[in-house]
Every structure is written in C-alpha cells, then in structure tokens.
Amino acid sequence: MMVNLRRIRKRQLQQLMMTCFALSVVMVYWESLDYNLMSHIKSYSLRHLLPSLDYITANLTISREEARKFSNHQYLINHKWKCADRDILLLLFVKSSPENFERRQAIRSTWGDETYIERTLGVTVKVVFALGVHPQTLERNRFQRKLLWEDERYQDLIQQDFLDTFHNLTVKLLMQLGWTHAFCAHARFLMSADDDIFVHVPNLIRYLQEVIRTGVKDFWVGKVHRGSPPIRRKDSKYYVSEEMYPWLLYPDYTPGAGYVISSDVASRLYQASLNLNASLYIDDVFMGVCANAMGISPQEHVFFSGEGKAPYHPCIYNQMMTSHGHVKDFHELWRHATDPSVESVSSGLFGKLYCTLIKVRLLCKPIFINTYPCKAAFF
Template sequence: MFINMRKFRKYRHLGLIVTCFTTFFILVYWEKLDNKIVTHVKAYTYRYLWNNFKFINASFRVSPIEAMKYHNYTYLLNQDKKCGARDILLLLFVKSSSENFERRHAIRSTWGNEVYVKNMFGVTVKVLFVLGVHPEPKWRKMLKQKLILEDKKYKDLIQQDFIDTFHNLTLKLLLQLSWKETYCPHAKFFMSADDDVFVHIPNLIRYLLKIGSKDSKTLWIGRVHRGSPPDRDKASKYYVSQDMYPWLSYPDYTPGSGYVLSKDVATKMYQASRTLNASLHIDDAFLGICATIMGISPNDHVFFSGEGKAPYHCCIYNQMMTSHGHESDIYKVWSMATDPQVSQMSSGLFSRLYCTLVKVRLLCVPFFSNSYPCKAAFL
C-alpha cells in the first residue's frame, strides 16, 4: 500500500502539538483537576474499600474539661420556657444571622408558623432561631437593641456570645444540641435548617406522623453525603488543612442546610460532642464524626435538597421536604407549594404518569445539577 509520507509527517506533527497542548493543560490545571476528580476518587476508594473511621474518632477525643470550652458560652438571649408543653412533635432550629430580620419574619409567616401547624395537623412544633454575635463590633452594638425588641415580640431567639462566622458553625451546632438536651429533651424529633432553606412543613409533618415509635429511635434523615473529601483549596471557605483533618474522606453526613434526628439520636450526638475537639468548622462533617462514635448512620431522603434549589413545579411540591437557596422568594414558594391543587396531582393514574414525565425532564438532565437526584422522579 502506498503511503503519502507528506501527509504522515503532517499528522505526526499535529499529534505532537495536541500532546504538548494536553500536557501543558494538565500541568497548569492539575491542582483543580486533582481537587475535582482525583481527590474524589481517592475519597470514594477510602470510604468504600477501607471504611474504618475508628482512628479518626480517637484522634478527635479530648478530656471532658477540654471539650467543655466549646460548650461554655453565655446566653445573651434564651427561651428556657419555650418547651413547656409535654407533647412536642418537632423542635426546629433555624440557623440565622443577627442582621437577617426579613428572612426570620418570612419564615415565621410561612413554613415556620407554629399556629398554622397546630391548626392544620393538631400537633405542636416549636421553632427557634439560633444566633451568635455579629463579627463587627460596630454592627454588634447597633443590632443588639433590635434583637432585644424582636425577641420580646416573638420570643423565639436563642443567642450565645460566640462570634457568628462560617468558621464557628460547629459552635452553633453544639448550641442546638445542648439546648435541646437542657430545655426540650422530650421533643420527639429535632431538626436543623438554614434560614435560606424552604421546609415543606406539611409534607414533613405527615412523614413524621407516619413513623412508628420503634423506627423513630434511630432516625437521621437528610441528603446523605458518602465519601466526601475535605476541601484542600485554600481559596475556598470550606478549606480544611491537613493538620486539622489529614484523612481522605469524611464519615457519612447530611448537609447542615436541613436534616432531622429523632430525640434518641440527638441525645447520642450531644453525648459524643462532649468528648471531642470541636475545632473542625465543617459542622455537618463534625456531626458525622459524632455519629460514627455512637454507631449511627444517616438515611438518605431524596427530597431533602442538600445544597440545591428545587425546581418550581407542582409535581415537585407534592413530595418536597426541603429546598435550599431561598433568600427572597419564601412567600412565593409557600403559596405555590401549599396550593390545594398540588395534592390533586397525586391522585389518578394520568396525573401520576404526567408528574413522572415532568420530574424526569426536571431532574434527569445530564450534566445539570439539581437539588434532587434522578431517581426521585420515579418515586
């Protein structure tokens, strides 16, 4: 066979150029590629092949006196009489910041309305907003009086004197666990959520009411992260150094944006937290460490959104538990999600088939990040 040597040399040169360009690209972007691909591969391998976090737990253990420094903050605002009623189905903590007055008001008027839940379902839910103090002294002083007035009006603020920053989120978690044990140990369920999360409280209440007392003892539900690696990108707010956490993967956990624990599980988490160094600022990963100490595993619920915002559609609202990223549209979503027509979408064969097709279109688009996984379309 005759070979055109000129063309052969041309393609060889082209191949050399492509190889050089590819090598250059990998060298320049290797750190990002490593963070996004290699690190996750290592983490999943560690999680599913090794899967032993006992030595991680041991490394975080400290003396009770040492552990107490993470719990020993002073209450500036407290609601020690909030849980006077004995029969409380859900104690719901909303992690907020001092300046987020509008978000708190929107939640009180919609999914966090205790009176609505009582009238609608005949059960008691207690909603509390958890705060630290503003990191800027000037703002701290300005906000103090406004928070006192807000608390006098609504009686639903809990504030301790730690600095309210992203790196102190674990302190905010410890506040919630400690408050529950001290002032509301009889609440059947414990929930933690961010103040930019929409909680479909009717769906959640129905779900909790269906759970038997036996099953509720080990309940921990949310959007489960398995084999998640610590973030080593120094530019990221999620950055965790090798010194703080040298291992390839976190224990399984649910994102702090929204999850539910039974009272027994919440108590065990609290007990574990009082034996640990709580300097790890990734609060949900810290909760995972507490859980492994107590032999507790989270259960994945596909309609807890984790970090994502749920699509706006009535076929989604019918099963929604949480949706993340709602800073200014809480009233809009509440109105749509609680519309009586939403419940009609689950009745009848045609309606169910229609909603399945809609959810497939919304949740199963390749390379498009949604709040719920594709498998949620078939539930």
C-alpha cells in the same frame, strides 16, 4: 496570489492563537475538575474499603474539660420554657445571623408559623432561631438592641455570646445540641436548618408521623454525603488544613442546610460532643464525626435537597421536603407549594405518569445539578 497567501497565514495564526487560548482555559479548568473528581473517587472508594472510621474518633477524642471550651458560652437571650408543652413532635432550630431579620420574618409567616402548623396539621412544632453576636464590634450594640426588640415581640431567639461567623458554625451546632438536651429533650424530632431553606412542613409532618408509626430508631435523615474528601484548596470557603484534619475522607454526613434527627440520636450526639475536639469548623462534618463515634449512620431521602434549590413545579411540591437557596421567594413558594390543588395534579394513574415524566425532565439532566437526584423522579 501573495495577498491571498498572507491572508491565509494571518487567518491560520489567528486560529492557532484561539486554539492555544481555548486549550489553556480547558487545561486550567480540567486541572481543578480533575483534582476534585479524583479526590472524590479516591475517598469514596476508600470509604467502602474501610469497615470502620473509629481511628478518626480516637484521634479527635479529648477530655471533657478541654471540650468544654468550645461550648462554654453564656446565653444572652434564652427561653427555657419554650418547650413546656408535653407532646412536641418537632423542635425546629433555624441557624440565623443577627442581621437576617427579614429572613426570620419570612419564615415566621410561612413554614415556621407555629400557630398555622398546630391549627392546620394538628401537631405541636416549636421554631427557634440560633444566633451568636454580630462579629463587627462597632455594629454589635446596634444589632443587639434590634435583637432584644425582636425577641420581646416574638419570643423565639436563642443567643449565646460567641461571634456569629462561618468559622463558629460548629459552636452554633453545640449550642443547638446543648439547648435541646437541657430544655427540649422530650421533642420527638430535632431539625436543623439554615435561614435560606424552604421547608415543606406539611409533607415533613406527614413523613415524621409515618416514621413514628413504623417505630424507626437511630433516625437521621437528609441528603447524604458519603466518602467526601476534605477540601485542601486554600481559596475555598470550606478549606480544611491537614493539621486540623489529616485524613483522606470525612465520615458520612448530611449537609447542615437541613436534616432531621430523632430525640434519641440528638441525645447521643450531645453525649459524643462532650469528648470531641470541635475545632473542626465545618459543622455538618463535625456532626458526622459525633455520629460516627456513636455508631449512627445517616439515611438518604431524595427530597431533601441539601445545598441545591428544587425546581418549581406542582409535581415537585407534592413530595418536596426541603429546598435550599431561598431569600426573596418564601411567600410565593409557600403559597404555590401548599395550594390544595397540588395533590390533584399527581392523583390517579395518568397523574402519576404525568408527574413521573415531568420529574424526569426536571431532574434527569446530563449535567450535574445539585438538587434532587434523578432517581427521585420515580418515587
């Protein structure tokens, strides 16, 4: 009897210890989750209560001379005549880093192949890669020689002499806006994308041609973040101090992973950037600040994935615009996504019903997945 009592007490003690451990893990996780959840709820609610965010623009406005220090960088590699063609539908700026040669090659041979686009889709798209210099002094010369060799062969690199780091992404955005204004202002649309983005160019081209037919103005489309709060955790890559940005929420913006703007919007964003403090190094947020200054709002498109990777399925490919987080599978995804048989999968009444059910299964999950929203299943 004594032995059994000891075993029971030992088992109870073990259960108590496991329960305490589980509760401590939950408390630590919930503290972080609760902070993020409450921050988003508070900022989102505030966004709908405030009719204007002009106070942000007013506080970030500086003189042109002060603003020039953020964009006053020399071109190391440039192609002023890249946009010599008159009728350019899309200028596609891919943000890359000096060391990411393989990613650039994959893009050139898949969705960024200008020759394929012109021959197959009948439109002119110009693809260029935006770069700074390698941040490590000892490696810089070696990578610069490689970049010069690469550009001599492909003629598609645009490089300035700033350090190519995460904290200089806003500088890279300023380079894109400045280069577009100076050398390619007549392109009807500008797209900015990361070099780990997959762009379904045929779908995108058809969509942009429809936009032209409907005469849309102030066009800015992508996945939209509305009322997002600044991240104040110092261990986060996206940490922004209160000194840098003291307000509780950001203006609406699209993630820098991939979005499209019309030429008139590109011009107005460039003009806004000439008088704004670009020390805010979250580039997509800074673009939101510029757009807010000009009274421009982003439009949600459910098949721009933002930061997420889209599910692999023909019913998704038929409407896909962008998918984020691709490095090794560019060629395979391009082959499957552009296969002519994809369109037949969703054709007809039964095909549409089948694809709706498939998209519900893939997109409408009880846990949050950072890709296309559930409502995309019904488009």
